[in-house]
Amino acid sequence: MSTSLYCNPLGHFLSKTGPQFKPETRKVKRSLFGPIDHVSSQKFLEEELERIRTTQSEKWNFDFQHEVPLSQRGGFQWKSVAPIKIKPRKRPINDFEGQDLYAIPDDVIRPTPIRFMQEKEEVTSSQKSHQNSKPQRLITDFMPVKKRSSSDCSKKIASIERPSKLPRLSELSS
Amino acid sequence: MFEARLTQSAIFKKVLDAIKDLLNEASFDCSESGIQLQAMDNSHVSLVSLTLKSDGFDKYRCDRNLTMGMNLASMSKIFKCSSNDDTVTIKAQDDADTVTFMFEAKKQDKISDYEMKLMNLDQEHLGIPETEFSCVIKMPSGEFARIVKDLSQFGESIVISCTKEGVKFSTSGDIGSANVKIAQTSNFDKEEECVSIDMQEPVTLTFACQYLNSFTKATPLTPVVQLSMSDNVPLVVEYQIPDLGHLRYYLAPKIEEDEN
Known part of the structure; x- marks a missing residue:
């Protein structure tokens, strides 16, 4: 009897699990420490940042905000390493954290090879050629470049047939 | 069609x-x-x-x-x-x-x-100005080809100077110098073999051998070649194609270095 009595309410219980459990899985309250005061937390952050800035500035004798040394008599000598940018780069709005860790291709300073040996050779060779021969004039120095008048009509036909080869802008404008 | x-x-x-x-x-x-x-x-x-x-x-x-x-x-x-x-x-x-x-x-x-x-070429067309030439030389085309070929062994450029006496082709290079002079022929029995010079003013011009050599590839077309020259104007090398037309080559001269 007792078992049957025990079994029955369990079966009854299990059959109704779906709708009965729903109110019990309500969301946990996220506000553990009461309502947030945005103004005060912002103020706290700014104060904290200011504190870090001033202490670090005193430590390194450097104004990190303006990127200049605080005074000339400090224990450190500061020198600018990167080339001074005239135009600051406009960053995309969805700036992700840690982007500064990655090099932007333009910022990478690559060593430029100086080919002073080749330049020397070129100079000597050009001097040689100048000594041996006179400079050659071009035929276009003597004759004016004209448009192909006779071929104009046939060119137009060609351009109609083959749309990939369009007439030049200079031809269109005149 | x-x-x-x-x-x-x-x-x-x-x-x-x-x-x-x-x-x-x-x-x-x-x-x-x-x-x-x-x-x-x-x-x-x-x-x-x-x-x-x-x-x-x-x-x-x-x-x-x-x-x-x-x-x-x-x-x-x-x-x-x-x-x-x-x-x-x-x-x-x-x-x-x-x-x-x-x-x-x-x-x-x-x-x-x-x-x-066929190709769709976009080539520039030049307006060839009408020129009165100071010197017009007619000579056997084979002779011209021979001179150019011979002289190009010695230097990169050939100086062609035309005077009343005749035409002088000259060059100089590492080996030394070379000169070929041809005078106007007096007998006109064979038109193909004679050298005629029609000169208003003497002219001396310098040209690159390389191009002159390419021009002489037209020698088989005709036995006579005509060279027309004026100061500071391209040389004209003309080969007549019998009954059909002509083939003309224009070559820009080399200029004196002193000018620059």
Whole structure:
């Protein structure tokens, strides 16, 4: 009897699990420490940042905000390493954290090879050629470049047939 | 429809040999009056101008002006497939992008057809100014070819100076110097062998051997060559194509260094 009595309410219980459990899985309250005061937390952050800035500035004798040394008599000598940018780069709005860790291709300073040996050779060779021969004039120095008048009509036909080869802008404008 | 028929394909072969050294490709402008070609070499130092009159062809028909851009090496390949005494017919439709060369053998019943793709070339056209030349020299074309070939062994450029006495071709280089003088011939028995100088003013100009050598590839076309010179003007080397037209080469001179 007792078992049957025990079994029955369990079966009854299990059959109704779906709708009965729903109110019990309500969301946990996220506000553990009461309502947030945005103004005060912002103020706290700014104060904290200011504190870090001033202490670090005193430590390194450097104004990190303006990127200049605080005074000339400090224990450190500061020198600018990167080339001074005239135009600051406009960053995309969805700036992700840690982007500064990655090099932007333009910022990478690559060593430029100086080919002073080749330049020397070129100079000597050009001097040689100048000594041996006179400079050659071009035929276009003597004759004016004209448009192909006779071929104009046939060119137009060609351009109609083959749309990939369009007439030049200079031809269109005149 | 364009159609031009010539009983001797050899003439076309010679013309191609004469220009394919300087030009890789060229536009053939076909009109009622004939076929014309004008093109500069790659370095823009020389200019080739070819005129083939319609009267010179055995049959000529050109309904509409037509420009055919052709690769000269390919064209030369096709003409190498023909015998010298074959009859050649050049055919093209008005709106086609190919040209057909038909060769008919004289002795046997043999007809060969070669179709070649045309190119759409965008070449500059130069206005050749009318010039009164100070010196016009006519001489055997073989002689001119020989002189240019000989002198180009010694230097990169040839100085051509024309005076009343005659024409002097000279050059100098690492080995030394070379001079060839030819005087006007007095006997006019054989027109092909005589040297004639029509001179208003003496002229001395310097030209690059390389181009002159390329010009002499036209020597098989005709026994006489005509050189026209004026101070500070391109040299004109002209070869007449018997009954058909002419082939002219223009070459810009080299200038004195003192001018700069």
